Amino acid sequence: MFEIAIIGSGPAGASAALFSAKAGKTTLLIDNDKSMTKRAWIENYYGIGEISGPDMVEMGKRQAERFGTKMIQEKATNIVKGEDGFIIETDNGKYEAKHVILATGALFDLAEHIGVKTKEATEPRIKTIVDVDIKGKTSIDGIWAAGTIAGVSVHAIITAGDGAKVAINVISELNGERYVDHDVLKAT
Numbered sequence: 001m002f003e004i005a006i007i008g009s010g011p012a013g014a015s016a017a018l019f020s021a022k023a024g025k026t027t028l029l030i031d032n033d034k035s036m037t038k039r040a041w042i043e044n045y046y047g048i049g050e051i052s053g054p055d056m057v058e059m060g061k062r063q064a065e066r067f068g069t070k071m072i073q074e075k076a077t078n079i080v081k082g083e084d085g086f087i088i089e090t091d092n093g094k095y096e097a098k099h100v101i102l103a104t105g106a107l108f109d110l111a112e113h114i115g116v117k118t119k120e121a122t123e124p125r126i127k128t129i130v131d132v133d134i135k136g137k138t139s140i141d142g143i144w145a146a147g148t149i150a151g152v153s154v155h156a157i158i159t160a161g162d163g164a165k166v167a168i169n170v171i172s173e174l175n176g177e178r179y180v181d182h183d184v185l186k187a188t
């Protein structure tokens with residue numbers, strides 16, 4: 001049983017995973033390698049001069065892994081209610097998690113399949129998004145959404161920030177108090 005499972009390891013999902021794992025939550029990141037970010041060349045990410053999409057996605061995954069995220073390359077096909085959370089079914093197995101964050105980018109088939117409330121997108125070239133509240137909660141308690149699938153502006157820095165935001169909200173709910181992740185510069 002993982003505390004937080006994230007579907008999708010683009011900027012939104014990997015960012016959520018690194019916050020979750022760094023907060024000490026058992027974290028599962030499931031991805032089937034169809035990130036739109038892998039087609040991008042990025043020059044508008046604050047603090048980074050320029051980077052290829054594939055390099056950004058790879059670095060994001062490694063950063064999440066460094067803090068203890070378990071990564072699996074599989075397609076999530078269904079999410080059903082379990083005894084104390086959810087069972088995520090993939091093309092290769094089943095995994096249990098207390099909370100699930102959907103970070104599936106422009107792909108909305110899983111969201112539609114599991115029956116979370118969706119709506120028409122407003123961003124260019126995005127068709128359907130998950131209806132979320134300000135915290136990233138979907139219509140199913142315990143299932144959250146972040147990044148492009150949650151309707152934010154389709155830019156890497158914004159989707160990554162949204163993934164972090166939603167993870168912080170899930171962590172805070174698990175902890176029962178607001179969570180911040182601040183490391184302090186060591187004195188030299």
Ligand SMILES: Cc1cc2nc3c(=O)[nH]c(=O)nc-3n(C[C@H](O)[C@H](O)[C@H](O)COP(=O)(O)OP(=O)(O)OC[C@H]3O[C@@H](n4cnc5c(N)ncnc54)[C@H](O)[C@@H]3O)c2cc1C
Pocket residue numbers: 007008009010011012013030031032033034035036037038039040041042043044045074075076077103104105106107110146147148149153154155156157159
């Ligand atoms: C050609 C192009 C150029 C771009 N250029 C820029 C740019 O210059 N600057 C900029 O800021 N942004 C750019 N973007 C936009 C940027 O890529 C997105 O805004 C953002 O990175 C999307 O992040 P995401 O995590 O929401 O989605 P994605 O990066 O698409 O990640 C979603 C992940 O979910 C996975 N997934 C989906 N469904 C499932 C499932 N059922 N099971 C398992 N895994 C699943 C996919 O495999 C994928 O890895 C560009 C996009 C494109 C297409």
